Amino acid sequence: MAPGARDNSDPASYIHTVIKYPICGRSSWVMAQVQHLIERCMTFGMSMEEYMEALAKRADVQPVVTSTVWKELENTMVSVVPIRWPRSRDEVWKANIPHPCLTAEKSDQRWMVVNGDKINFPGGGTDFHTGAGKYIVHLAQMLNFPNGTLNNGGNIRNVLDVGCGVASFGAYLLSHDVLATSLAPSDVHENQIQLALERGISAALGVLGTRRLPYPSRSFEMAHCSRCRIDWLQKDGVLLLEVGRVLRPGGCFVYSSPEAYALDPFNRKIWRQMSDLARRMCWRVASKKN
Numbered sequence: 017m018a019p020g021a022r023d024n025s026d027p028a029s030y031i032h033t034v035i036k037y038p039i040c041g042r043s044s045w046v047m048a049q050v051q052h053l054i055e056r057c058m059t060f061g062m063s064m065e066e067y068m069e070a071l072a073k074r075a076d077v078q079p080v081v082t083s084t085v086w087k088e089l090e091n092t093m094v095s096v097v098p099i100r101w102p103r104s105r106d107e108v109w110k111a112n113i114p115h116p117c118l119t120a121e122k123s124d125q126r127w128m129v130v131n132g133d134k135i136n137f138p139g140g141g142t143d144f145h146t147g148a149g150k151y152i153v154h155l156a157q158m159l160n161f162p163n164g165t166l167n168n169g170g171n172i173r174n175v176l177d178v179g180c181g182v183a184s185f186g187a188y189l190l191s192h193d194v195l196a197t198s199l200a201p202s203d204v205h206e207n208q209i210q211l212a213l214e215r216g217i218s219a220a221l222g223v224l225g226t227r228r229l230p231y232p233s234r235s236f237e238m239a240h241c242s243r244c245r246i247d248w249l250q251k252d253g254v255l256l257l258e259v260g261r262v263l264r265p266g267g268c269f270v271y272s273s274p275e276a277y278a279l280d281p282f283n284r285k286i287w288r289q290m291s292d293l294a295r296r297m298c299w300r301v302a303s304k305k306n
Contacts, residue, residue, distance in 0.1 A: 101216040105187045107136045108214045127182055128211070137215065139184050144242075145274065148188040155270060156192075158303040166192045172237040176262060179244025183212035183219050197236070199224075201246075224255055234264040242272045249286070253293045260297060268302055269294075278306040 096109040110133050129136045139148040153164045161168040166189065175196045177186050186196030198219035200209050212219035222229060224246060239259045241248075248256045248271075259269060271290065277283045291301065 098214060098216070102190075104214070104216045105137070105190075106139070107131075107134045108211075109133065110135050112214055113211065127184070137182065137184060137187075139188060144184065148184040149191070152185070152188055152192060158305060159268070160303075166238075167194050174236045175238045175240055176231075176236045176259070178224065178239060178241045178259070179246060180208075180212065180219060182208050183215065183217040185240060185242065186212075186219070187215060187217050196240075197231075199229075224258065229258060229262055231262050233261050235262045237264055237267045238270060239263055239267070240270045242270075243274065249289050249293065253297070256293060256297065260299075269299070275306055 096111045098104060098112060099108055110130065113135060127137070129138060144151040152166050156164045156166045156168075159168070166172060170193070172194060175186070175189060175194055177183065177196050177198045180186060180196075180198035180200050183196070183198040186198045189196045196218070198209075198212055198217060199222045200219065201221070201223065209219050209221055239262070246255060256269075263269065273283060294301070
């Protein structure tokens with residue numbers, strides 16, 4: 017064996033590679049140590065117990081993970097069984113949310129509220145001040161659908177929710193017998209998608225603009241954009257044309273923003289340009305408010 021080389025047949029020889037780069041926080045150190053052990057176990061096809069026994073045979077090697085570290089690991093890496101639907105629509109375990117900073121940020125916007133060991137979803141936020149449920153009923157009333165139900169007697173079944181955030185819109189559509197495909201751009205929404213999946217809502221990342229959406233033509237009866245921060249006017253409306261491709265004949269595109277922006281000059285300018293673009297696409301305005 018060359019000088020300085022490791023004996024790949026000896027699991028204990030790997031102990032000298034234990035984390036040498038800086039990691040902040042005790043829990044992060046624990047995670048790194050355990051990840052190191054798991055990688056070594058997978059390399060030799062052994063269980064964790066077998067690997068620790070192999071280390072114990074080396075007098076010059078101290079165990080990397082002690083009982084104290086394992087106890088701390090249990091407190092920092094416990095995986096809680098997800099709450100089942102339909103309860104998961106309104107609450108999930110805080111321990112299963114991988115991005116606590118996002119939780120803190122969205123709490124101020126009423127997207128979610130930390131409540132002890134759980135995170136609650138009020139169904140509101142900056143888009144739905146009165147709640148997603150009432151927002152959906154309001155849309156149905158604007159479109160003159162019977163009984164305030166957005167499925168329009170079964171004529172609307174599939175909805176594409178663009179820029180979905182934590183997918184509260186799609187979550188509340190299920191009570192209207194409507195299935196939502198929640199789509200979010202690969203930016204700050206990436207972390208929110210994990211929240212949506214933890215709630216039990218179908219959601220995915222997608223890039224609108226660089227390529228066609230991964231759906232056949234005429235797949236949806238409705239497309240929804242509520243303050244989705246997508247520039248529908250860029251490149252002569254190519255993004256809106258793509259939405260038109262996946263909409264079925266007679267389908268509708270819902271474009272909304274909070275009422276606080278109704279009188280904003282910039283937003284009113286965008287609405288005029290959107291209306292002109294829709295007219296040139298042979299679309300008509302089915303209903304409008306503010």
